[in-house]
Amino acid sequence: MKKHLLLVLTVLAIMLTFAGCAKSESEETQAATAAPKAAPTVSATAPVATGTYADGVYFAAADSFASSGWKETVTLTVEGGKIIDADWNGVNINAGADKKSYDKAGKYNMVKFGNAQAEWYEQAAKAEAYLLETQDPTAISYSDAEGHTDAIAGVSVHVNAFFDLASEALASGPVGRGPYEDGAYFAIADSYPSSGWKEYVSLTVLNGRIAAVNWSAVNRTGDDKKPYDKAGNYNMVKFGGAQAEWYEQAAKAEAYLLETQDLEGITYKDDEGHTDDIAGVSIHVNAFYDLAKEALAAGPNEIGPFQDGSYYASDETFSSSGWKGYVSLLVNNGNIESVYWSGVDKDGRDKKQVAAEGGYGMIAHSEIGKGWHEQAAAVEAYLLSTQDPTQISYKDDGGHTDDIAGATMSVSNFYALVEQALAAGPKQY
Structure with a gap:
């Protein structure tokens, strides 16, 4: 009887031990699955997702130029469902060289003038590499409202615009590559007309597409028409009864070209080069389109040593x-x-x-x-x-x-x- 009781107690103890172990393992599993994810962050060794995106070239740009004069852009290339190339860049309000080229030419100088740990293009390359590794533009955590992060070693610049634009580009779908060679383009009229203003056009091409345009003019004493007009010196509304100032209408013509990417699709209603194709523009635009075509036909320019x-x-x-x-x-x-x-x-x-x-x-x-x-x-x-x-x-x-x-x-x-x-x-x- 005593042996039988001892055997029962032994079996019962073993069962209680297994039950305790099973409960412990169950709680750990539940704790692991119930634990909230740190949002939004990833490990530097996070596995790369595959087959997520449609193949093609994606592009997105900020809506407007920042106070610095730069508008950030992102170009992504997807092959086999994976992002295989990321280009975080920018274009200037005056067009010309893209931000990376400008920086590599020694003209941005974030280290010299801002005491940065590395130049902007070097930090941008680290952010690009991080996206290629994670394959997820939402998998990034920010340390402040300005969009800085501690997730990428060696990067102290704000990166939120890069990841936001990458998300926007992927959400919009592939746009392909445009027909032009990337670079900075420029053309200016041969002589001063009776108005005294010699028109010029500056372009920036990224991903084969026109990404920035600056249409302006200069007079003999070196005034640049667009900033001259913005400062209240041209006064086309006041003295000419125009519907808007010259620089405002020029901006609409520039935006139209950026949207259409078509230098041949503009129609003129008279020999002076006016058009009904662009809402809010009553100035002649033929010189703008002619100079843009001339600039692209001439090919990209190298960056020079002087300040624009x-x-x-x-x-x-x-x-x-x-x-x-x-x-x-x-x-x-x-x-x-x-x-x-x-x-x-x-x-x-x-x-x-x-x-x-x-x-x-x-x-x-x-x-x-x-x-x-x-x-x-x-x-x-x-x-x-x-x-x-x-x-x-x-x-x-x-x-x-x-x-x-x-x-x-x-x-x-x-x-x-x-x-x-x-x-x-x-x-x-």
């Missing part, structure tokens, strides 16, 4: 001949794209125009039979070709040179004014 903007410098006093020389420049994508060298007299007449009309008299005494305006044009063209105001040699103290074919007059004053203008920096409005 319009420049101006003038002699302080009138010379003994009665002229006060001046120079205006337009720099786009770091390159000098327009130069105007002339002078004014006390009556406000423009030296180049006076010479072109035969009122200066140099041609009669010129050993090469060219007037002042023609020689000045040759000097301007030489600077555009060299892109270097120091690349000139003089053969005498009078500032004459053998470097420029078609110019026997003194050019030292021109080059001094160019250096003065660049040293002073772009015009402010």
Whole structure:
């Protein structure tokens, strides 16, 4: 009897032990499945999802330019359902080079001027790599409302725009690649019309598509039409009865081109280049489209060394001949794209125009039979070709040179004014 009771007690103890173990394992499993996920975060070693997305090229851009002048963009390439390439980039309000190219050229300088741990393009590459590893643009946690994160080592810039735009691009579906070569493009009219404004167009192409456009113009004294207008100096509404200021209508034309990506699909209702295709635009737009086509046909430009903007410098006093020389420049994508060298007299007449009309008299005494305006044009063209105001040699103290074919007059004053203008920096409005 005692042996039987001992056996029963032993079996009962074993059963209680197994029951306790089963309960413990069940509670751990429930705790693991019931534990809330840290939202939204992932481990750096999270497994890569496969077969999630439709193959193709995706693109998204911010709705507007930030106060910095940059608008962020994201391009994704999906193959076999996986994101195999991610490009976090940006375009500038003035078009020209994309943000990565601009940064790699040493012009953004986040380390030098912002004490950052690495340049922007280097940190962007780490964020891109993180997305390629996680395959999920929502799998990121932010440490503050500005969109910084502790999830990506070596990244101190805000990354929320990158991941938000990646999500937006994937949600919108593939857009493919456009027909153009990526890069910065520029074209400017050959001469100043009667209005005094020489129009130009600057473009940025990303993923083969036009991603940024800047349509503006410059006058002889180096004013840039768009910022000049925004500062209240053009006043097309006040003095011309227009429905909106020039820069506002220009922005609508730019937006229309970005939306349609079509340089041939615009229709004009008259010979002046007006159109009914773009709501809210009553100004002529033919020059805009013609210059955009010219820029794309010419191919992308390399980044130059100068700061973008319009420049101006003038002699302080009138010379003994009665002229006060001046120079205006337009720099786009770091390159000098327009130069105007002339002078004014006390009556406000423009030296180049006076010479072109035969009122200066140099041609009669010129050993090469060219007037002042023609020689000045040759000097301007030489600077555009060299892109270097120091690349000139003089053969005498009078500032004459053998470097420029078609110019026997003194050019030292021109080059001094160019250096003065660049040293002073772009015009402010």
